[in-house]
Amino acid sequence: MGTRPGDSGIALLPGWVGRILRFDPIPGLAMHEASIAVELLALVEEQARRHALGRVTGLHLRIGAMRAVVPELLQAAFEVVAKGSLAEGAGMRIDSVPLLARCSGCGRQVAVEEFVFLCPGCGAVLDEILSGKELDLLELTGEEGGTP
Numbered sequence: 001m002g003t004r005p006g007d008s009g010i011a012l013l014p015g016w017v018g019r020i021l022r023f024d025p026i027p028g029l030a031m032h033e034a035s036i037a038v039e040l041l042a043l044v045e046e047q048a049r050r051h052a053l054g055r056v057t058g059l060h061l062r063i064g065a066m067r068a069v070v071p072e073l074l075q076a077a078f079e080v081v082a083k084g085s086l087a088e089g090a091g092m093r094i095d096s097v098p099l100l101a102r103c104s105g106c107g108r109q110v111a112v113e114e115f116v117f118l119c120p121g122c123g124a125v126l127d128e129i130l131s132g133k134e135l136d137l138l139e140l141t142g143e144e145g146g147t148p
Protein backbone atom coordinates (compact mmCIF):
# COMPACT_ATOMS: atom_id res chain seq x y z
CA MET A 1 0.00 0.00 0.00
CA GLY A 2 1.53 3.30 -1.06
CA THR A 3 1.05 6.85 0.02
CA ARG A 4 -1.27 9.40 -1.46
CA PRO A 5 0.25 12.77 -2.25
CA GLY A 6 -0.70 15.35 0.31
CA ASP A 7 -2.05 12.72 2.61
CA SER A 8 -0.34 10.80 5.36
CA GLY A 9 2.85 9.89 3.59
CA ILE A 10 4.92 12.90 4.43
CA ALA A 11 4.78 14.97 7.56
CA LEU A 12 6.46 18.35 7.48
CA LEU A 13 7.53 19.43 10.91
CA PRO A 14 8.58 22.96 11.78
CA GLY A 15 11.23 21.87 14.22
CA TRP A 16 12.31 19.51 16.90
CA VAL A 17 9.29 18.80 19.04
CA GLY A 18 10.34 15.50 20.53
CA ARG A 19 9.48 14.56 24.06
CA ILE A 20 12.28 13.82 26.46
CA LEU A 21 12.23 10.15 27.31
CA ARG A 22 14.22 8.22 29.83
CA PHE A 23 17.36 6.99 28.22
CA ASP A 24 18.48 3.40 28.54
CA PRO A 25 22.17 3.15 27.67
CA ILE A 26 22.95 1.09 24.61
CA PRO A 27 26.33 -0.60 24.94
CA GLY A 28 28.86 0.22 22.28
CA LEU A 29 27.16 3.32 21.00
CA ALA A 30 27.95 6.91 21.70
CA MET A 31 25.76 8.19 24.51
CA HIS A 32 24.96 11.42 22.74
CA GLU A 33 23.80 9.92 19.47
CA ALA A 34 21.99 7.08 21.23
CA SER A 35 19.94 9.44 23.37
CA ILE A 36 19.02 11.47 20.30
CA ALA A 37 18.03 8.26 18.53
CA VAL A 38 15.69 7.36 21.39
CA GLU A 39 14.03 10.78 21.25
CA LEU A 40 13.89 10.60 17.49
CA LEU A 41 12.14 7.24 17.54
CA ALA A 42 9.56 8.56 20.02
CA LEU A 43 8.90 11.50 17.73
CA VAL A 44 8.71 9.27 14.67
CA GLU A 45 6.26 6.90 16.36
CA GLU A 46 4.10 9.78 17.50
CA GLN A 47 4.02 11.30 14.03
CA ALA A 48 3.40 7.93 12.40
CA ARG A 49 0.36 7.40 14.64
CA ARG A 50 -0.92 10.89 13.91
CA HIS A 51 -0.60 10.34 10.18
CA ALA A 52 -1.82 6.73 10.23
CA LEU A 53 1.41 5.26 8.95
CA GLY A 54 1.80 1.54 9.45
CA ARG A 55 5.43 1.65 8.55
CA VAL A 56 8.09 4.33 8.34
CA THR A 57 10.57 3.81 5.54
CA GLY A 58 12.58 7.02 5.52
CA LEU A 59 13.60 9.95 7.69
CA HIS A 60 15.04 13.24 6.60
CA LEU A 61 16.88 15.22 9.24
CA ARG A 62 18.66 18.52 9.38
CA ILE A 63 21.41 18.75 11.95
CA GLY A 64 23.55 21.75 12.76
CA ALA A 65 27.26 21.48 13.45
CA MET A 66 26.75 22.85 16.95
CA ARG A 67 24.92 19.65 17.89
CA ALA A 68 28.14 17.71 17.40
CA VAL A 69 26.29 14.72 16.01
CA VAL A 70 28.21 12.13 14.02
CA PRO A 71 25.76 11.08 11.29
CA GLU A 72 27.06 7.51 11.08
CA LEU A 73 26.71 7.06 14.84
CA LEU A 74 23.19 8.44 14.83
CA GLN A 75 22.24 6.13 11.99
CA ALA A 76 23.72 3.14 13.79
CA ALA A 77 22.01 4.10 17.05
CA PHE A 78 18.66 4.57 15.36
CA GLU A 79 18.98 1.20 13.68
CA VAL A 80 19.34 -0.38 17.12
CA VAL A 81 16.58 1.48 18.94
CA ALA A 82 14.14 1.13 16.01
CA LYS A 83 14.39 -2.65 15.96
CA GLY A 84 10.93 -4.13 16.34
CA SER A 85 9.27 -0.74 15.88
CA LEU A 86 7.38 0.50 12.84
CA ALA A 87 10.53 2.34 11.80
CA GLU A 88 12.74 -0.72 11.68
CA GLY A 89 15.03 -0.56 8.67
CA ALA A 90 14.05 3.00 7.79
CA GLY A 91 16.58 4.89 5.73
CA MET A 92 17.99 8.11 7.10
CA ARG A 93 19.09 11.17 5.22
CA ILE A 94 20.93 13.85 7.13
CA ASP A 95 21.60 17.35 5.88
CA SER A 96 24.42 18.99 7.78
CA VAL A 97 24.15 22.69 8.51
CA PRO A 98 27.42 24.57 9.05
CA LEU A 99 27.99 26.66 12.14
CA LEU A 100 27.81 30.29 11.11
CA ALA A 101 28.06 33.29 13.38
CA ARG A 102 28.05 37.05 12.95
CA CYS A 103 30.48 39.29 14.76
CA SER A 104 28.65 42.03 16.59
CA GLY A 105 31.92 43.97 16.67
CA CYS A 106 32.67 44.29 12.96
CA GLY A 107 29.64 42.68 11.33
CA ARG A 108 31.66 40.00 9.67
CA GLN A 109 30.07 36.59 9.03
CA VAL A 110 32.27 33.75 10.24
CA ALA A 111 32.21 30.02 9.60
CA VAL A 112 33.08 28.68 13.04
CA GLU A 113 35.59 25.84 13.06
CA GLU A 114 36.45 23.63 16.00
CA PHE A 115 34.07 25.61 18.21
CA VAL A 116 36.39 28.61 18.35
CA PHE A 117 33.97 31.50 18.76
CA LEU A 118 36.38 34.32 18.05
CA CYS A 119 36.19 36.73 15.15
CA PRO A 120 39.26 36.37 12.93
CA GLY A 121 38.77 40.00 11.89
CA CYS A 122 38.61 41.90 15.16
CA GLY A 123 39.07 39.24 17.83
CA ALA A 124 35.66 39.79 19.43
CA VAL A 125 33.69 36.89 20.84
CA LEU A 126 31.12 35.66 18.34
CA ASP A 127 27.85 35.74 20.20
CA GLU A 128 25.31 35.78 17.39
CA ILE A 129 24.78 32.30 15.99
CA LEU A 130 23.22 32.38 12.53
CA SER A 131 22.98 28.66 11.93
CA GLY A 132 24.20 25.38 13.31
CA LYS A 133 21.79 24.76 16.21
CA GLU A 134 19.34 22.78 14.09
CA LEU A 135 18.08 19.38 15.12
CA ASP A 136 15.03 18.97 12.96
CA LEU A 137 13.00 16.13 11.59
CA LEU A 138 12.02 17.55 8.23
CA GLU A 139 10.25 14.69 6.60
CA LEU A 140 8.91 11.22 7.22
CA THR A 141 8.26 8.77 4.45
CA GLY A 142 6.09 5.78 5.09
CA GLU A 143 3.27 3.53 4.15
CA GLU A 144 -0.26 3.75 5.39
CA GLY A 145 -1.27 1.27 8.01
CA GLY A 146 -2.20 -2.11 6.58
CA THR A 147 -4.94 -4.38 7.76
CA PRO A 148 -4.11 -5.85 11.15
Ligand SMILES: [Zn+2]
Binding pocket: 103, 104, 105, 106, 107, 108, 119, 120, 121, 122, 123, 124
Ligand atom coordinates in the same frame (compact mmCIF):
# COMPACT_ATOMS: atom_id res chain seq x y z
ZN1 LIG B 1 34.74 41.02 14.25
